[in-house]
Amino acid sequence: MDSEPFLISFELSTITMLILGIVGIGISYFLAFKRSIIVDILEPIIMSPLVLPPTVLGFYILEIFGVSGSVGKFLNHFDLKLVFNFWGLLIGSIIYSLPFSVSPIIAGFRAIPKSLIEASYTLGKSKFHTLLKVIIPNAKYSIISALVLVFSHTIGEFGVVLMVGGDIPGKTRTASIAIFDYVQELNYKDANISALILFSIAMISLIFLQILKRLQER
Template identity: 45%
Template sequence: MSYEPFLLSFELAALTALILFCIALPLAWYLSQTSSRTKPFLEALTALPIVLPPSVLGFYLLWAFSYNSPLGQFFEDTFGVKLVFSFTGLVVASCFYSLPFMLQPLQNGFESLNKNMLEASYIAGKSRLQTVFFVALPNMKPAVMTAIIVTFAHTVGEFGVVLMVGGSIPGETKVASVAIYEMVETMDYTSAHIYSAIMVGISFVVLLSVYIFNAQQNRRLGL
């Protein structure tokens, strides 16, 4: 039994969660504070990966990342980076696919904050950046933890998008979900059971940790 697909999945999930936190944090803050008419449009656009079939999203990402597209050609010619059938491509594709799982908990966390607390921060002379990092985030730890862990777990469980964009290159793009799919195709059900059981266990532990952490935070706040 090879643990390489799991290690690759965890590396992909960790990088995706880190990148998405940096991307989603300012976007979530903006969406939570704005009353612009474009807000529903942006919310619908960023939530698309939740309702789109992974094969549809994977197809369009595959098309966008290929050398025949302006984006794929630009990255390969300028930086020497291939976005199709590469680990880099998997990271970029995963950021698109897992964006709402990072963005929505953060947005909900910002929206649940006491507005008077934010106003007091501004009155005290703190900038928006200082308010976000030193006032808002410390008071919405459950939302931050939920966003990071659920994004990590969701990326670990990806299949359709990673298969479309990355294929199955051992040590490069063959993550755990793809490995299980190939085992079932070759009727290696014993290995598929083992890999699947590990994935179930990991998913359960990840979700359990979220609920335990949130319950502890709520008890501290007296909720």
């Protein structure tokens, strides 16, 4: 069995998780506490990967970032290419996993009593200081849950990564694509081992989330 697809998947999941940890907190703060028409429009757009078929999402990412896409054409001027390479996978994963990051964090932020945030303001602290010292520490379980969800979701991603990254060995062939390839080649032994590894990661993530839930309830 080739270990490279797993290394790519782990690398992709870790970087996606780290980026969405920061980006997710920023977006969640905006969505959780702002009341405006922009929020009402933005929230469904951010959550759309939850209901969109991954191939549809992958297709649109290709359309935008591909060589003939609007962003792709612009990036061509700087000799940059964002499809069929690792960066394309990363952009696809970030967009696809964004709701898995934002959704639990928003729930965590909204569960914080309003008076805690107001107390910080009355004590002269800025919104940013309040976010760092009051909001994030009191939503830590939601944030950790979001990170675990993003990691486990990204590591098993198939549709979007296939559309945006293709199936280039050593470059964009991730673990889930490798399983598909093994089955195509009737190599059930390697498919089985790979599937078992992904299955174990998913189960460990779910058990971890369950433990977090219990800790939060205490």
